[in-house]
Amino acid sequence: MVRAPCCEKMGQNKGPWTLEEDKVLVDYIRRHGHSNWRALPKQAGLLRCGKSCRLRWLNYLKPDIKRGNFTKDEEDTIISLHQQLGNRWSEIAARLPGRTDNEIKNVWNTHLKKLVNPKIAQIEPKTEKKKGGSRTGEEASTLSVSVESHISESSFDAREESFSSEIVERFWLDELSISNLSESSKNMPAVEIQPPISKSTSSVAMAVVNQKNSDDDMEFWLNFIMEIGDLMEFSHV
DNA sequence: AATATTAGCAACCGCACGCAG
DNA sequence: TCTGCGTGCGGTTGCTAATAT
Numbered sequence: 001m002v003r004a005p006c007c008e009k010m011g012q013n014k015g016p017w018t019l020e021e022d023k024v025l026v027d028y029i030r031r032h033g034h035s036n037w038r039a040l041p042k043q044a045g046l047l048r049c050g051k052s053c054r055l056r057w058l059n060y061l062k063p064d065i066k067r068g069n070f071t072k073d074e075e076d077t078i079i080s081l082h083q084q085l086g087n088r089w090s091e092i093a094a095r096l097p098g099r100t101d102n103e104i105k106n107v108w109n110t111h112l113k114k115l116v117n118p119k120i121a122q123i124e125p126k127t128e129k130k131k132g133g134s135r136t137g138e139e140a141s142t143l144s145v146s147v148e149s150h151i152s153e154s155s156f157d158a159r160e161e162s163f164s165s166e167i168v169e170r171f172w173l174d175e176l177s178i179s180n181l182s183e184s185s186k187n188m189p190a191v192e193i194q195p196p197i198s199k200s201t202s203s204v205a206m207a208v209v210n211q212k213n214s215d216d217d218m219e220f221w222l223n224f225i226m227e228i229g230d231l232m233e234f235s236h237v
Numbered sequence: 238a239a240t241a242t243t244a245g246c247a248a249c250c251g252c253a254c255g256c257a258g
Numbered sequence: 259t260c261t262g263c264g265t266g267c268g269g270t271t272g273c274t275a276a277t278a279t
Contacts, residue, residue, distance in 0.1 A: 015247095052248075111245090
């Protein structure tokens, strides 16, 4: 049996996604869903194959994805699950809400594997001097703003699902179009909007910006969060 | 200042599976 | 049962940025 190619490769974009491509994909899925990945890029006007769109959506653009450093608890969970399940990343990801299989696979291969099996660390020795790794965020300054939403305990269930996506939509679409951002800010790391995790924290959402730039940039992001949060009240933590 | 090395991670690739006709 | 399609999954690649030399 000859498999059909997953996509017509000629004339299609490869490599990193641009902000404009992201916006087109998010906008299309928001309006039409993603019942057919192969047909989606053509219908959305994207020069990407369906696989690429699916991967981008699942690993990066889905509103409920939790980004940023893994907590100690999450790392322990991954180590434990990996002992039970092996490299079944999708099953491990299913038990870690907001984390993707790709992300878990990456953190295992680059970090946890060496913690669990020091022999591997000997085979792949780390230099004592710190190299790279700045994206771990350990040295990044962190701006935290607590968001007092207007979501009441009683109405939380109904609005929980739409909470984060609402903010993301506002980011991509109307009030904060990319064209309104300065050139330098386009290259800034993505803002991570974390929706309420449980009912106990239902009235508070956290907007966290991990970045490693100047105080001016920090001020930019503070203003940014204030702008997208006009549906909420803010208070500094 | 230029170059080499390294870690982190987004994205690609190919195979396998499930399902419909 | 066979075939073909769409999708999911896991392994791998390659780019970027930080740091060392």
